[in-house]
Amino acid sequence: MGHDANTEMSERSGIDRDAVKPRRGRGRRGEELQVPEAEFRSYYGRPIIKAPVWKNPDVPLYLFLGGLAATSSGLGALGGATGRPTLRRTGRLAAAGGAIGGTVFLVHDLHRPSRFHHMLRVLKPTSPLSVGTWILSPFATFAAATAAAELTEPVLRGRGASTLAGLVRRAGGASGAASAVIGPALGTYTAVLFSNTAVPTWHEAHRILPVVFAGSAAAAGGGMGLVGASVRDNEPAARLGVAGAIVELVAGSSMERSLGLLGDVYHKGRAGTLMKASKACLAAGAVGTLLGRKRRWSAALSGLALMAGSALTRFGVFDAGIASANDPAHIVVPQRERLRQRQSTNETTQAPPDRAFA
Amino acid sequence: MSLFEAFSGTANSLSGPLPDPTTDAGWSGDHPKRVGFFTDTSVCIGCKACEVACKEWNLVPDDGTDASDLYRLTGMSYDNTGDLGSSTWRHVAFIEDVRPHGSATAAHGGQQTGFLPAGLPAVHGGGNGHTPRDADTAPPGGGTVDLLSLLPDDGAHGQQTPDDERDVRWLMASDVCKHCTHAGCLDVCPTGALFRTEFGTVVVQDDICNGCGYCVPSCPYGVIDVRESDGGAHKCTLCYDRLGEGLEPACAKACPTNSIQFGDLDELQAAADARLAELHGRGVHEARLYGRDPDDGVGGDGAFFLLLDEPEVYGMPPDPIVTTRDLPEMWRNAALTAVGLGAAVVAAFWGGRR
Ligand code: SF4
Numbered sequence: 001m002g003h004d005a006n007t008e009m010s011e012r013s014g015i016d017r018d019a020v021k022p023r024r025g026r027g028r029r030g031e032e033l034q035v036p037e038a039e040f041r042s043y044y045g046r047p048i049i050k051a052p053v054w055k056n057p058d059v060p061l062y063l064f065l066g067g068l069a070a071t072s073s074g075l076g077a078l079g080g081a082t083g084r085p086t087l088r089r090t091g092r093l094a095a096a097g098g099a100i101g102g103t104v105f106l107v108h109d110l111h112r113p114s115r116f117h118h119m120l121r122v123l124k125p126t127s128p129l130s131v132g133t134w135i136l137s138p139f140a141t142f143a144a145a146t147a148a149a150e151l152t153e154p155v156l157r158g159r160g161a162s163t164l165a166g167l168v169r170r171a172g173g174a175s176g177a178a179s180a181v182i183g184p185a186l187g188t189y190t191a192v193l194f195s196n197t198a199v200p201t202w203h204e205a206h207r208i209l210p211v212v213f214a215g216s217a218a219a220a221g222g223g224m225g226l227v228g229a230s231v232r233d234n235e236p237a238a239r240l241g242v243a244g245a246i247v248e249l250v251a252g253s254s255m256e257r258s259l260g261l262l263g264d265v266y267h268k269g270r271a272g273t274l275m276k277a278s279k280a281c282l283a284a285g286a287v288g289t290l291l292g293r294k295r296r297w298s299a300a301l302s303g304l305a306l307m308a309g310s311a312l313t314r315f316g317v318f319d320a321g322i323a324s325a326n327d328p329a330h331i332v333v334p335q336r337e338r339l340r341q342r343q344s345t346n347e348t349t350q351a352p353p354d355r356a357f358a
Numbered sequence: 359m360s361l362f363e364a365f366s367g368t369a370n371s372l373s374g375p376l377p378d379p380t381t382d383a384g385w386s387g388d389h390p391k392r393v394g395f396f397t398d399t400s401v402c403i404g405c406k407a408c409e410v411a412c413k414e415w416n417l418v419p420d421d422g423t424d425a426s427d428l429y430r431l432t433g434m435s436y437d438n439t440g441d442l443g444s445s446t447w448r449h450v451a452f453i454e455d456v457r458p459h460g461s462a463t464a465a466h467g468g469q470q471t472g473f474l475p476a477g478l479p480a481v482h483g484g485g486n487g488h489t490p491r492d493a494d495t496a497p498p499g500g501g502t503v504d505l506l507s508l509l510p511d512d513g514a515h516g517q518q519t520p521d522d523e524r525d526v527r528w529l530m531a532s533d534v535c536k537h538c539t540h541a542g543c544l545d546v547c548p549t550g551a552l553f554r555t556e557f558g559t560v561v562v563q564d565d566i567c568n569g570c571g572y573c574v575p576s577c578p579y580g581v582i583d584v585r586e587s588d589g590g591a592h593k594c595t596l597c598y599d600r601l602g603e604g605l606e607p608a609c610a611k612a613c614p615t616n617s618i619q620f621g622d623l624d625e626l627q628a629a630a631d632a633r634l635a636e637l638h639g640r641g642v643h644e645a646r647l648y649g650r651d652p653d654d655g656v657g658g659d660g661a662f663f664l665l666l667d668e669p670e671v672y673g674m675p676p677d678p679i680v681t682t683r684d685l686p687e688m689w690r691n692a693a694l695t696a697v698g699l700g701a702a703v704v705a706a707f708w709g710g711r712r
Pocket of ligand 1: 535536537538540541542543544560576577578579580581582593
């Protein structure tokens with residue numbers, strides 16, 4: 001909330017001020033351009049749409065924590081059902097921690113946080129943020145209850161209140177199952193949250209972004225399981241983490257390719273660096289998991305790498321969207337192309353010349 | 359719209375032509391007619407009376423000054439507000455179109471009209487012909503693009519007037535919220551702070567808005583923004599308070615050339631069509647209507663324009679589409695992916711040791 005416009009601007013774009021300054025010289029960036037410069041006209045090169053005012057790191061962290069919680073809830077529930085106590089405990093605590101932490105970041109991201117509850121006035125299917133609020137709220141409630149049960153049950157048992165402990169265990173199992181059922185929706189709706197904007201790089205990726213985010217959620221939850229569960233219990237986490245990393249790597253690259261001109265933001269600037277780092281972490285984490293799952297320390301290290309890769313993807317996608325929104329070429333060039341194609345298909349049935357709609 | 363409609367894509371009110379968005383939004387049939395603006399930029403003189411009247415009537419605060427520049431001079435033209443925003447609800451774009459004599463060609467989208475040639479020269483990149491454009495170098499705060507570098511002749515300096523070597527044309531246009539038929543900002547608002555009024559306009563209720571900022575990147579025109587000082591999203595209300603009293607909006611009232619016309623939308627559309635035909639008849643072939651077409655990506659605008667060049671020259675998107683047009687498909691994809699993710703978690707336990 002700085003009064004200085006420079007601070008405001010850095011806050012809003014979430015990128016460092018130097019990175020958005022127009023550059024005069026032909027710097028190293030020139031060589032990284034993946035696509036030929038498109039010719040387009042604009043109003044003095046200014047952005048056409050407004051970049052998100054969502055805060056960094058709040059929103060990317062929320063995405064990461066939501067994904068982490070989404071899959072951890074499943075690992076916790078099934079870990080309990082299949083007799084893997086350390087995986088159950090890790091999953092349950094991570095689900096609650098992720099959901100609560102994510103909620104805190106989401107509220108903090110609001111520019112009027114004290115009005116968070118206004119989100120609960122309505123349920124609007126046209127607003128992914130509204131739908132997401134109604135996914136997150138029950139999920140966080142169930143996950144927190146599950147974690148509370150996980151923590152209190154041994155205490156009660158230690159004090160000899162075994163009937164009560166049994167009740168708590170069953171309640172925890174039920175709420176854990178409920179959070180595990182909601183979890184996958186929490187892990188993928190965030191892709192709709194981003195794609196349902198006018199930001200070209202996000203919107204045009206709307207078919208594949210849910211897959212990228214689902215992969216990212218699986219890598220994060222699996223990674224967490226590898227960090228927290230014993231070698232005896234960690235096999236499902238290892239499988240999920242490796243599968244998530246592979247899906248995220250493949251879907252992420254395919255997204256960057258299929259975006260064409262709009263994909264340039266993934267190959268330069270801070271988003272480019274983040275995406276490269278993410279890929280390195282995911283690959284290292286997946287290989288480390290395959291080779292070292294059976295040793296406690298290497299399993300934990302691989303899990304951390306998977307989680308880092310997942311988080312870096314979220315930060316990278318976020319930054320790429322900011323860069324895309326700030327680039328008038330991302331608006332003008334594809335829309336001109338769209339108009340041109342429409343005109344050439346309509347050539348024969350073209351409107352009367354006096355109706356020259358722009 | 360019900361949840362089922364949203365997910366199945368059977369809802370028809372997300373895009374396409376919609377004759378009566380007011381009733382679609384739930385108002386009873388006897389609401390007032392839809393109103394709007396027709397901004398005829400061919401008679402705009404760039405006086406900014408609209409900007410001032412809007413600020414005064416709506417008590418819109420100072421735009422905030424650039425640290426480096428007390429008066430927020432953008433350094434690109436006589437435009438010193440730069441773009442629409444939370445504290446700029448009318449923005450007068452000011453384009454100095456300078457080029458050597460006779461350099462207008464079809465490649466520039468210009469047509470020889472007997473007037474000065476149309477259009478700024480196509481530039482490589484974001485406004486600086488010598489720098490490779492890239493996403494990171496766009497100036498979101500504005501203000502640092504050097505107009506002189508746009509000139510075809512590197513030696514040109516200072517204000518230009520038509521002379522033996524150059525043609526100059528000044529384009530001025532007062533931009534405003536389009537009050538879209540399918541408004542992205544309204545669709546995505548999670549609190550219901552944004553709503554459609556009985557006049558068919560789109561307005562933020564400040565006492566509901568919690569500053570989530572979702573409307574900001576969802577507007578295909580870059581209109582609405584969050585104000586740092588109070589955390590709320592703000593934009594043109596089409597003077598909702600004045601409409602209720604039977605008054606026209608402050609900007610239209612203040613406009614000395616009638617460039618900003620206020621009225622019932624159907625009448626404005628008829629007036630605009632007539633004006634376009636008149637200009638074309640006088641040989642101004644570059645005149646075109648923007649936002650008039652109910653078949654466009656936002657179902658037509660409540661505030662539409664007559665422009666003398668391509669929309670992007672004025673900072674407007676050439677073919678905006680409301681993002682929620684694709685929302686049913688997005689929900690389906692996300693739901694399918696969620697099922698896949700759940701299955702992956704279950705599969706991870708498959709056949710494992712108990
Ligand atoms: S989407 Fe943008 S132009 Fe349309 S009504 Fe909302 S703020 Fe105005």
